[in-house]
Amino acid sequence: MQDNPVTEPPTVAEYHAHVYFDDTSRAAAAWLREELERRFAVRLGRWREQPVGPHSKPMYQVAFTPSLLGQVLPFLMLNRHGLDILIHPESGLGHAGDHTVRAAWLGDRLPLDIAFLERFDAGDLPG
Template sequence: MTIPANEFAHYHAHLYFDETTQEFAAELRYTISHELGLPVGPFNTRLVGPHLCWSFETAFTQTEFPQFVRWMERHRRGLSVMIHAVTGAHYHDHTQHIFWLGNPKPLNLNVFNPSVAAD
């Protein structure tokens, strides 16, 4: 696996799941929080923000980036994972500063203002 350029200070990973993968996703969320020590967001079994699938989020830094991406690729067991930069320019973070592990999922980008630049 080729690791994408690591150009930003902060990142989010959104892990997507459905009814058939919900139990595994919950286990993975627990592992990310308790074994890797990364913060995780709510376990969303409804659509939230731009996400058109159930999901949860984790946050990590530029320093953690290479190890986390490699770990996630080995442990995601087919789940789609969107990884994006966190710059404050949400539209650009979800369109230009993004890469996928697994199959890309559509996003509802209408929730973002594309003209808002990062702080």
């Protein structure tokens, strides 16, 4: 481990939580979205009714500043109502790594299209 460089948390620009849902869990996802918006200064992404980008299931994104991580993460842990949620930093070190090795899952780990993220990181996809 001593050969690995340390990445300091201040390099994180923001965090993203991807809240995944399906027809049976959409109501829980809507409730969680409303509560997040009411309680925290988060930016909510659009409802994605179909898989998009690297995501294998419908979802919406919640973006928040590093200063909110200590509040948003426990709230999601305690109130996810069975939803699967990916939480990752925007570290500037690459989207593929941010969505995998630097990520945390609440619930089940869903498949991601890592090749899509690698193409994005390589500049082969529009940003």
